[in-house]
Amino acid sequence: MNKLIVSPSPHTHGRESTQSIMRDVLIALTPAMVVSVLASGWSALILIVVGVAACILTEFLIQKYLLKTPVTVCDLSAAVTGCLLALNLPPNAPWWLIVIGSVVAIGIAKMTFGGLGQNIFNPALVGRVFLLVSFPVLMTSWSDAGSMFGIVDAFSGATPLGAVKEGLANGLTLSQITADDLTFSQEFFFNAGGSAGELSAIALILGFIYLLCRRVIKATIPVTILCTVFVISGIFWLADPEHYTNPVFNLFSGGLLLGAIFMATDYVTSPMTTLGQIIFGIGIGLITVFVRYFGSYPEGVSFAILIMNCAVPLLNKYCKPHRFGEVKK
Amino acid sequence: MKKTFRIGGVHPDDSKISAEAAIEIFPAIETAYVSMAQHLGAPATPIVAAGDKVKVGQVIAEPSGFISGFVHSPVSGTVKSVGPRADIAGNMVQHVEITVEGDEWMEDIDRSETIVKDIPFTPEEIIEKVKKAGIVGLGGASFPTHVKLAPPKDKKAECLILNGTECEPFLTSDDRIMREHPQEILIGGAIMMKALGVTRGYVGIEENKPAAIASMKEAAKAFPQIEVVVLKKRYPQGGEKQLIDAVIRRQVPSGALPIDTGAVVQNVGTSLAVYEAVQKNKPLIDNVITVTGRCLPVQHNYKVRIGTPMSKILEVAGGVPEKAGKIISGGPMMGRAIANLDAATVKANGAILVLTPEETRRRPESNCIRCAKCASACPMGLEPWLLNKLSRAGGLHAELEKERVYDCIECGCCSFTCPAGIPLLDMIRMSKAEVMKIMRSRPKK
Numbered sequence: 001m002n003k004l005i006v007s008p009s010p011h012t013h014g015r016e017s018t019q020s021i022m023r024d025v026l027i028a029l030t031p032a033m034v035v036s037v038l039a040s041g042w043s044a045l046i047l048i049v050v051g052v053a054a055c056i057l058t059e060f061l062i063q064k065y066l067l068k069t070p071v072t073v074c075d076l077s078a079a080v081t082g083c084l085l086a087l088n089l090p091p092n093a094p095w096w097l098i099v100i101g102s103v104v105a106i107g108i109a110k111m112t113f114g115g116l117g118q119n120i121f122n123p124a125l126v127g128r129v130f131l132l133v134s135f136p137v138l139m140t141s142w143s144d145a146g147s148m149f150g151i152v153d154a155f156s157g158a159t160p161l162g163a164v165k166e167g168l169a170n171g172l173t174l175s176q177i178t179a180d181d182l183t184f185s186q187e188f189f190f191n192a193g194g195s196a197g198e199l200s201a202i203a204l205i206l207g208f209i210y211l212l213c214r215r216v217i218k219a220t221i222p223v224t225i226l227c228t229v230f231v232i233s234g235i236f237w238l239a240d241p242e243h244y245t246n247p248v249f250n251l252f253s254g255g256l257l258l259g260a261i262f263m264a265t266d267y268v269t270s271p272m273t274t275l276g277q278i279i280f281g282i283g284i285g286l287i288t289v290f291v292r293y294f295g296s297y298p299e300g301v302s303f304a305i306l307i308m309n310c311a312v313p314l315l316n317k318y319c320k321p322h323r324f325g326e327v328k329k
Numbered sequence: 330m331k332k333t334f335r336i337g338g339v340h341p342d343d344s345k346i347s348a349e350a351a352i353e354i355f356p357a358i359e360t361a362y363v364s365m366a367q368h369l370g371a372p373a374t375p376i377v378a379a380g381d382k383v384k385v386g387q388v389i390a391e392p393s394g395f396i397s398g399f400v401h402s403p404v405s406g407t408v409k410s411v412g413p414r415a416d417i418a419g420n421m422v423q424h425v426e427i428t429v430e431g432d433e434w435m436e437d438i439d440r441s442e443t444i445v446k447d448i449p450f451t452p453e454e455i456i457e458k459v460k461k462a463g464i465v466g467l468g469g470a471s472f473p474t475h476v477k478l479a480p481p482k483d484k485k486a487e488c489l490i491l492n493g494t495e496c497e498p499f500l501t502s503d504d505r506i507m508r509e510h511p512q513e514i515l516i517g518g519a520i521m522m523k524a525l526g527v528t529r530g531y532v533g534i535e536e537n538k539p540a541a542i543a544s545m546k547e548a549a550k551a552f553p554q555i556e557v558v559v560l561k562k563r564y565p566q567g568g569e570k571q572l573i574d575a576v577i578r579r580q581v582p583s584g585a586l587p588i589d590t591g592a593v594v595q596n597v598g599t600s601l602a603v604y605e606a607v608q609k610n611k612p613l614i615d616n617v618i619t620v621t622g623r624c625l626p627v628q629h630n631y632k633v634r635i636g637t638p639m640s641k642i643l644e645v646a647g648g649v650p651e652k653a654g655k656i657i658s659g660g661p662m663m664g665r666a667i668a669n670l671d672a673a674t675v676k677a678n679g680a681i682l683v684l685t686p687e688e689t690r691r692r693p694e695s696n697c698i699r700c701a702k703c704a705s706a707c708p709m710g711l712e713p714w715l716l717n718k719l720s721r722a723g724g725l726h727a728e729l730e731k732e733r734v735y736d737c738i739e740c741g742c743c744s745f746t747c748p749a750g751i752p753l754l755d756m757i758r759m760s761k762a763e764v765m766k767i768m769r770s771r772p773k774k
Contacts, residue, residue, distance in 0.1 A: 005655040006668045008755055010741030011689045012341060012498070012661040016748040018698055072695065117696035117749075272701035272712070323710040323733060324336050324570065325580040 022076035028207035035200040040091030052082035054102035084124035101127035165298035173242040204257040220277040225260040228285025259301035276319035283308040333561040334571040337708035344498040347621040347628030361636035362673035365423040368465040370396030386435035399463035403614040403634035405433040417672040445608040455524040462606030468596035471677035487591030488529040494567040497660025502617040507541035511548035517600035530555035565740040620646040622683030640670040654686030692750025703743035713743035713753040720760035
């Protein structure tokens with residue numbers, strides 16, 4: 001007989017591990033990646049592969065040679081960052097751009113804070129915003145990408161949000177800008193243009209449903225963000241439909257769905273209690289709408305999430321869960 | 330919608346592989362080792378000495394305080410010695426060692442199978458009988474039952490809840506007694522309701538025990554005051570506070586006693602023991618123990634005399650398999666790992682579970698990813714991740730008290746659910762003990 005083990009309870013463990021959770025996130029991102037590759041061709045695929053490889057390699061090198069700590073790339077968290085970063089870039093961006101973004105995301109936003117679980121800001125978003133301010137032209141040009149299998153016509157020009165912003169700046173009204181090409185169904189299945197991950201709402205929603213079914217995330221944060229955006233943009237739109245885009249357009253355009261479902265729900269950089277998550281979601285929704293309507297950038301989801309990331313420690317401190325037996329005063 | 334408790338909880342595999350094994354009477358043993366610490370509170374004082382002849386059911390030790398209990402001889406024979414012996418953790422505890430000779434019972438014990446339904450006793454007589462029979466809570470905490478049946482004067486009991494949830498994976502002894510002795514359990518419940526002066530009784534059973542539910546529901550037709558409540562399967566539903574919340578939707582306030590909600594909770598095993606004590610004059614000398622594990626060829630539910638060495642039970646059950654890695658007294662969530670297999674069973678032992686090293690292996694610990702799954706799983710609404718952080722920092726007792734570490738019921742949901750494999754409960758348990766020590770040392774207001 002073996003020597004018997006004596007240790008405190010519990011003597012059994014659930015099936016979930018950090019790796020299984022990250023694997024689920026990758027599975028949930030798959031429909032969006034497939035749509036991106038179908039719509040934009042090989043360049044989108046290269047971007048994803050290079051992004052994942054660069055993130056994993058950066059983490060590996062830092063852990064192995066700089067920090068000399070155990071290498072934990074097998075937990076797949078770096079792979080998730082790589083995928084998210086790739087989906088946040090224009091699909092035709094050059095490969096070296098995502099390498100720079102990956103080094104910033106993992107090297108600066110994640111590892112300098114102590115690695116997985118210690119970072120304040122979402123690494124993929126830090127990478128994206130770094131690229132956005134450093135390479136504004138490359139990051140906002142959505143030139144002719146070409147369709148891989150001819151399913152969708154080649155895109156060119158600005159994103160819908162970009163077009164709206166530019167038009168309004170030139171003194172046009174919305175009805176003049178949009179003419180008739182920004183229809184709902186188009187947004188829902190294939191966006192008229194945008195970063196890789198912004199292309200299809202349905203693919204992102206599929207991923208969302210998968211994450212909910214696997215209990216990887218709760219619906220609180222995404223639902224709060226989307227409701228806030230819908231309500232706030234709805235109020236502005238009702239007040240002045242010629243200058244403010246309609247709420248449905250706001251929900252399905254830009255990186256809102258990608259951000260709300262996959263970036264704002266990042267465990268490490270989101271609050272831990274339901275109340276905290278609701279405040280966090282409302283904050284992101286408000287900032288997103290304000291940046292879109294009043295900011296100089298056409299899109300505000302990245303900024304909104306990063307700004308609300310700062311508030312997470314405070315939200316965790318003040319939003320406590322409902323304790324058993326606690327009577328509401 | 331089936332009822333359940335409102336905060337936290339997890340869903341471990343229920344693994345009730347011994348559920349179909351009917352209760353077997355465990356064969357006679359040669360020597361019984363009866364512990365004097367079979368109940369929460371002060372150990373009992375032995376009143377026998379080496380050489381004394383004892384019968385089954387004879388008192389061999391008396392209570393030594395308000396929270397203490399009588400202990401009876403589970404066998405007949407000669408007292409060989411009275412002295413310290415190692416318990417399952419290896420701690421030395423006073424035991425009475427009895428060499429078994431025949432099986433001679435005390436004359437006043439009714440050993441017939443006839444079910445006695447009438448309860449001719451007053452509440453005081455019932456409580457006295459329960460006390461004299463040495464009955465303790467058989468759900469695991471082994472709190473003396475007579476103390477719970479006589480709540481303090483300023484508290485008023487409103488209902489009795491019988492705990493048949495058996496929410497721990499693997500355990501099936503309560504399931505078996507509910508299938509095989511439903512009437513006795515319900516009479517025991519009626520006796521306790523009479524003692525408490527309440528007219529409302531419930532039996533909470535989790536949905537994964539359909540046979541027990543059917544048998545209890547059938548028997549409950551004769552007891553209009555007692556309702557069988559089918560509960561959703563969710564751990565730790567058998568926790569006293571969780572069960573009260575699930576059945577009557579009231580939460581015990583922090584620091585208060587369960588009786589403050591008006592509910593008294595008793596395990597179904599305790600109820601059966603109360604029936605036997607009050608109606609049959611049989612003290613608590615045996616209990617049903619599940620012997621289970623995926624690595625065991627046969628699963629058993631044995632009716633075992635108290636004081637039987639665990640090693641003897643395992644031997645009769647087919648021996649300890651080569652690949653056994655951990656042997657647990659109780660279930661995999663809250664049971665205690667046995668360090669000394671020669672330790673004898675006590676009243677509250679409900680199971681012996683044999684796990685292989687693979688089944689019980691702890692995960693390597695990695696960084697907390699702040700997923701908050703521990704906080705969602707905590708049935709007390711605590712934040713295990715935060716308590717873990719504060720505990721590891723060391724010396725932060727005031728902060729830990731503010732975060733209500735003392736409310737932890739040590740159910741293990743946090744450690745069970747943590748994807749990063751952090752031993753949250755180990756850390757919390759340590760700091761909880763420190764904080765409670767500080768709290769107790771304060772002058773009472």
